[in-house]
Amino acid sequence: MMERRNFLKSTGAIGAAGLTATAGCIGEFGSQPYGDGTLTFVMSPTEPQDYMESQYEPVREYLAEQVEDDVEVELQYANNYSAVLRALGEGNAEIAETGPFAAALGVKGDQCEIALQRYAYGGWTYFSVIVTNEDSNIEEPADLEGKDIAFAATTSASGSLYPLYMLQQAGLNIGDAPMSDDGADFNATWSSHAQAFEALKEGQVDAAGVGRFITWDYEAGDYKEGIKEVEQTSDIPRAPIVVSPELSDEKADMLVSAFEEAPDEIYYGADGEEGTEDDLWFGDVREADLETYQPVIDVANDLGVESDLLDEGSE
Missing domain, CATH: 3.40.190.10 (Periplasmic binding protein-like II)
Structure with missing residues (x-):
């Protein structure tokens, strides 16, 4: 089992310096160090x-x-x-x-x-949500102890990292997640936003941790029919x-x-x-x-x- 540790410390702003508008063509990508043109x-x-x-x-x-x-x-x-x-x-x-x-x-x-x-x-930001089916008796993250949860890919911010954070904040042990569900207070699978949401709709899992975009009816301004929210996090860049x-x-x-x-x-x-x-x-x-x-x-x-x-x- 790998040693768990912090992967980044808080830093100041770092990025492409001097990002000012420049007219004309990009050009010269064939020069060194990009000699393949x-x-x-x-x-x-x-x-x-x-x-x-x-x-x-x-x-x-x-x-x-x-x-x-x-x-x-x-x-x-x-x-x-x-x-x-x-x-x-x-x-x-x-x-x-x-x-x-x-x-x-x-x-x-x-x-x-x-x-x-x-x-x-x-928007420039978006939501991560944990959702369940409308007829479920799951009302809050703590209710997911011992339940089956589908997530998006392990490296997804909205479909893995943030849902796990919401579960952790609710007092659940996340074990080795998102690498595996070993030691977790719930049973987890990872796939994609679409597959996780489909697994929920088909009744294969009790809840899904995904980006809200996959669950949302933008015309109605609400969750898609038959879906209810358990928890959400907003303002993800x-x-x-x-x-x-x-x-x-x-x-x-x-x-x-x-x-x-x-x-x-x-x-x-x-x-x-x-x-x-x-x-x-x-x-x-x-x-x-x-x-x-x-x-x-x-x-x-x-x-x-x-x-x-x-x-x-x-x-």
């Missing part, structure tokens, strides 16, 4: 590869328009968060989309710099876009500016139509740094989670 955008494994490639194709095309003609822009799909950070830290990739937990660890290990925060579903620490400040600034000035169409997916299945889940970005994600760092520290979680994969 390629600007690489890495995708974290939060969805199947083909689906994410379709989602991010307009981003690739847009960046290709910004760089010099002799620079190729490519998408790469990582097997896990460790692979994302390793590519950035070793200078094999320039930019990536990733999760809050992974980004904070990447900054700690000098493998990335946080550059941008993403906007979605009407939405996931970042990070850049390689090997980039010069000028190149990092140019990438940031390109995203800040990008047209809405880059979020519409390969079919180019808004409101279809291949839309990106976010629709805007703004400048950010490590301080933006301090709430996630604090929760991870309280849980004593290990950086080894990044090898486990998605979300």
Whole structure:
């Protein structure tokens, strides 16, 4: 069993320095230390590869328009968060989309710099919830002792770290979670937001710890039919876009500016139509740094989670 410890200490703001708007093309990504003439955008494994490639194709095309003609822009799909950070830290990739937990660890290990925060579903922050079925007699987290709970991926902030924190705050022993449910006061499984929520709806588990977005009816402004809330945490910062620490400040600034000035169409997916299945889940970005994600760092520290979680994969 691995030794549990704090993975990050509170820090000051760290990020891509001087993120000011810069006109013109990005250019010169083929020069040293990037001698292959390629600007690489890495995708974290939060969805199947083909689906994410379709989602991010307009981003690739847009960046290709910004760089010099002799620079190729490519998408790469990582097997896990460790692979994302390793590519950035070793200078094999320039930019990536990733999760809050992974980004904070990447900054700690000098493998990335946080550059941008993403906007979605009407806000820069979002909710983590523990939910159950409407006819359940579960009313509060303490009622989940001895129950079956489905979570999203082990490294998910809203679908694992924060639900576990809510259970811990309610007095339940979380044992070795999120690595396993050994020693926990409940039985746990980890998969994805969608799978965890489906398991709840099908009656396979007593509760689900997930991001509220998967449970919410946005038209009605309430939970989806048949679902009730057990507990929630709000104001979780939405996931970042990070850049390689090997980039010069000028190149990092140019990438940031390109995203800040990008047209809405880059979020519409390969079919180019808004409101279809291949839309990106976010629709805007703004400048950010490590301080933006301090709430996630604090929760991870309280849980004593290990950086080894990044090898486990998605979300």
